[in-house]
Amino acid sequence: MITNFFSDVYAVLWVDLRNMRRHWKSTIATSLVLPLLYLVAFGYGLGQGVNVDGVSYLAFVIPGIVALTAFSISFNGAASKLQVDKFFYKSFDELLMSPVSSSSIVIGKALIGVLRGLISALAIFAVGFALAPTLQVSPLFFLMLLLSCFVFALFGVLIAFIINSHQGMSTFSTVVILPMTFLCGTFFSLSQLPDVAKAALYFLPLTHASNLLRATVLGYSFPWISLVGLVAFGCVFFAGCMLALKRSSV
Amino acid sequence: MNNFIYTENLTKSYGNIKAIDNLDLQVERGEIFGFLGPNGAGKTTTIRVLTTLTRPDSGFASVDGFDVRTEPAKVKKVIGVVQQHLSLDRDLSIRENMEFHARIHHLESSKRKKRIAELLEYVELTEYADKMVDTLSGGMKKKAAIVCSLLHEPKLLFLDEPTVGLDAQARRRLWDFMRRLNSDGTTIFLTTHYIEEAEVLCNRVGIMHHGHLITVGKPTELRKKLGAVAVETLVNNKETRCEFFQDRETANNYVQKLPHDAATVIIRDTNLEDVFIERTGEKVGGS
Numbered sequence: 350m351i352t353n354f355f356s357d358v359y360a361v362l363w364v365d366l367r368n369m370r371r372h373w374k375s376t377i378a379t380s381l382v383l384p385l386l387y388l389v390a391f392g393y394g395l396g397q398g399v400n401v402d403g404v405s406y407l408a409f410v411i412p413g414i415v416a417l418t419a420f421s422i423s424f425n426g427a428a429s430k431l432q433v434d435k436f437f438y439k440s441f442d443e444l445l446m447s448p449v450s451s452s453s454i455v456i457g458k459a460l461i462g463v464l465r466g467l468i469s470a471l472a473i474f475a476v477g478f479a480l481a482p483t484l485q486v487s488p489l490f491f492l493m494l495l496l497s498c499f500v501f502a503l504f505g506v507l508i509a510f511i512i513n514s515h516q517g518m519s520t521f522s523t524v525v526i527l528p529m530t531f532l533c534g535t536f537f538s539l540s541q542l543p544d545v546a547k548a549a550l551y552f553l554p555l556t557h558a559s560n561l562l563r564a565t566v567l568g569y570s571f572p573w574i575s576l577v578g579l580v581a582f583g584c585v586f587f588a589g590c591m592l593a594l595k596r597s598s599v
Numbered sequence: 600m601n602n603f604i605y606t607e608n609l610t611k612s613y614g615n616i617k618a619i620d621n622l623d624l625q626v627e628r629g630e631i632f633g634f635l636g637p638n639g640a641g642k643t644t645t646i647r648v649l650t651t652l653t654r655p656d657s658g659f660a661s662v663d664g665f666d667v668r669t670e671p672a673k674v675k676k677v678i679g680v681v682q683q684h685l686s687l688d689r690d691l692s693i694r695e696n697m698e699f700h701a702r703i704h705h706l707e708s709s710k711r712k713k714r715i716a717e718l719l720e721y722v723e724l725t726e727y728a729d730k731m732v733d734t735l736s737g738g739m740k741k742k743a744a745i746v747c748s749l750l751h752e753p754k755l756l757f758l759d760e761p762t763v764g765l766d767a768q769a770r771r772r773l774w775d776f777m778r779r780l781n782s783d784g785t786t787i788f789l790t791t792h793y794i795e796e797a798e799v800l801c802n803r804v805g806i807m808h809h810g811h812l813i814t815v816g817k818p819t820e821l822r823k824k825l826g827a828v829a830v831e832t833l834v835n836n837k838e839t840r841c842e843f844f845q846d847r848e849t850a851n852n853y854v855q856k857l858p859h860d861a862a863t864v865i866i867r868d869t870n871l872e873d874v875f876i877e878r879t880g881e882k883v884g885g886s
Contacts, residue, residue: 353705356702359702360699360702363698363699363702364695367690367699368690434688438685438686438687439685440686440688442682443747445652446651446652446678447675447700448672448703448704
């Protein structure tokens, strides 16, 4: 049963890995452009000489940019391939008609997003670390990054399941994903915000990822509440995916 | 039980539209069964229910004795499905697509390579195996989709409009292929709106219309029931009228008695389209 689960997850991931192998250079290059621009524009351009929460703005913003990279690349990496499978290739139906279980489909489809998110976020972190060597690198940081990528990839799978058009997907990206990348404590400290705004932002998963990654690389006390929040989001997204798959057979 | 597919009062609606309405259908082991009807008749919905992709609202359906609602995993093991639209991953080669199918259908890794090579040989695609899907002709893509569905050796193959969009030659080659598969032991359930395809390929056909199975039987029997010979006349240069007769002689007698101004008269064998029009008043393929 367990072996079947893992071999099924790998079977689902396998096809996306094959695909990525063909396009890996362009995939990685394009996913690095935006975070590098953020790093230059906000970290270097805007943040020279500014201090936030007791550290240089550059050191402050790097984990934020790593979090938003993990977020957008994991989300899009999982969602866009799934959308292509659903609408263009129709190959997703083949999965539904196979004996592969729903949970293997959900996890397998998320993993390509996790992988792409991890690669891009680690690349950005490497650049950031070169610029601000004061950042602390710990196993906990990598663990939190992995968790973040996984939660965001599940989010991508869920949205690709429930939104049934490209137009809908691009609207969602513009109206929900883009504002989140800017607002969720990625570029500024939430402590600067009024309580109402702060409370609202805690209902978004990226806020917790930013908190966790920032705390681990800057040596802040570990924000347990954000860990609980992020795991809770992951559970909700996974449950949503399972429900969406079940409802798709109507 | 000799019925490979069995449905009783099977019903599925989308909003107010009944896509399948109280369908009673039996498909026997070893036959090529053709499901005929215009677009929107309920053919694809029936396939989706039988392949466990869609849940019926009411009624019963089983495949190889397994209830599609309660035992979907068992149903999936015995069936192969080739969808109407090409469902291959076009970023991959044929071999990679086959490997993907082999994996999701739990083919052991030791058997995978051998089975893929055998099937490629079977459909004469070996030399194209490592080409990307998009570089192949329509007929080859369809064959590739069919072999993907055969990897786990299904006992029953569903083919939804398998020859749509193919040229005449490719279509005939695919028919030969389906006959070969069938004679090698695979039961085939195909939907089509090509009359000729149903007539030359299928042991039995069922005709669907607005979600109802309006008639079912061997093509020759259905034609005979209507009359083996058809006489088409063009009335007032506007309307084609069709009469059916048991044999040529009675048809000829009828033609002799036609008024002299009957412009065009065609005497021909009755076909399944006549059966369809007589039963529904509509043409197959028209919407």
